[in-house]
Amino acid sequence: MSMPHATDAAAPGPGAQAGVDWGRVRADFPLLYRSVHDHPLVYFDNANTSQKPSAVIEAMDGYYRRFNANVSRAVHQLGSEATEAYEASRKKLAGLLNVRADELVLCSGTTFAINLVAYSWALPRLKPGDVILVSRMEHHANIVPWQLVAERTGATIRVAEINDDGTLDLDALYAAMTPEVKLLAVAHVSNLLGTVNPVRAICREARKRGVVTVVDGSQAVPHRRIDLAAIGCDFYAFTGHKMCGPTGTGALWARREHLQAMPPFIGGGEMIREVSFEGTVFNDPPHKFEAGTPNIAGFVGLGAAVDYLQALGLERIEAREAELLAHLNEELARVDGLRIFGHAPDKAAVVSFLVEGAHAHDLATLLDLEGVAIRSGQHCAHPLLQFYGVAATCRASLAFYNTHEEIDAFVAALRKVRGLLG
The missing domain is CATH 3.40.640.10 (Type I PLP-dependent aspartate aminotransferase-like (Major domain))
Structure with a gap:
């Protein structure tokens, strides 16, 4: 892994206690530093495909x-x-x-x-x-x-x-x-x-x-x-x-x-x-x-x-993503009218959700204009959505190279977009 200087300014968690500088890890992924629609990219579509480190x-x-x-x-x-x-x-x-x-x-x-x-x-x-x-x-x-x-x-x-x-x-x-x-x-x-x-x-x-x-x-x-x-x-x-x-x-x-x-x-x-x-x-x-x-x-x-x-360690990756997921869930709980699908204990860092009054595709399209990449649609899981009685959801999925600051930016963009949709 490369060793540039960058930090994740969030409070230390299990990953930080393990001695990993996640900001330096993030710098191994060049695509994460591009802009989308004049906003810094927030890539929360990792369950769809992950980004690639320079080594790959x-x-x-x-x-x-x-x-x-x-x-x-x-x-x-x-x-x-x-x-x-x-x-x-x-x-x-x-x-x-x-x-x-x-x-x-x-x-x-x-x-x-x-x-x-x-x-x-x-x-x-x-x-x-x-x-x-x-x-x-x-x-x-x-x-x-x-x-x-x-x-x-x-x-x-x-x-x-x-x-x-x-x-x-x-x-x-x-x-x-x-x-x-x-x-x-x-x-x-x-x-x-x-x-x-x-x-x-x-x-x-x-x-x-x-x-x-x-x-x-x-x-x-x-x-x-x-x-x-x-x-x-x-x-x-x-x-x-x-x-x-x-x-x-x-x-x-x-x-x-x-x-x-x-x-x-x-x-x-x-x-x-x-x-x-x-x-x-x-x-x-x-x-x-x-x-x-x-x-x-x-x-x-x-x-x-x-x-x-x-080299990074799968145990560290799992702990880091659990830490990020806890932060994401905490912030999403403060968003009015938001429904999360799936509350299994010890779940992976995947959150499918809907916001009252907003279609999943409209929400994802407007979030993209804020630089936030999430998935919307049926996620190749039609029978599962039928169980919940919905036609589509939005999905935010995290990876170890994501940051607490990105979570805050995502939730801020979500609140902004929700206001636009009424």
């Missing part, structure tokens, strides 16, 4: 400048250096998650990863009468693939409902794990509510009943220490661009026995050992699932992002 940008630039070549194909020096850097990123991700590197399939992100499970594990196995159990709070990427597979296999979808505070109804969830349930799809952290699901306990109960578990970790991996060996799921999907890495990167972790039994999802180069017109012998996992030229520069950048997060 420089790593990608370095790949193109120094060793741009395809991976696992050439014996020349550039090809060897590219392959080494690409595979080093796989090992770094494995270390981050406490798993074996040969259990990680590198791919474009969570959406691809879940589709890989849907078409390579579920499609060949499910049959009429089987049930796929999906929680109410899932992102569309953890709903639509299962619907498509259900249509083709005759399986059905069953919904695991939530409580009014945005927590999973665990008693109902466990009761719903009847013998016909073959797969459970559940988010580690809700992208709309910030709810942190007890995935370790959920996966333990699923395992007792012979239910295979698919966990969407997109909103978890960037914000807390993840130990997949302890969680005990069967599949875990996540996205690189939400964890300070480039877009078009991510991975699927799967138990080795699943990867060995699953057929390839996409055919092409690099996923084979031998091809003839009589048949093909496929490569070993995870390469069996990595057909074609990958996003090499992106994964070089993702490796740099892992290094960055590891």
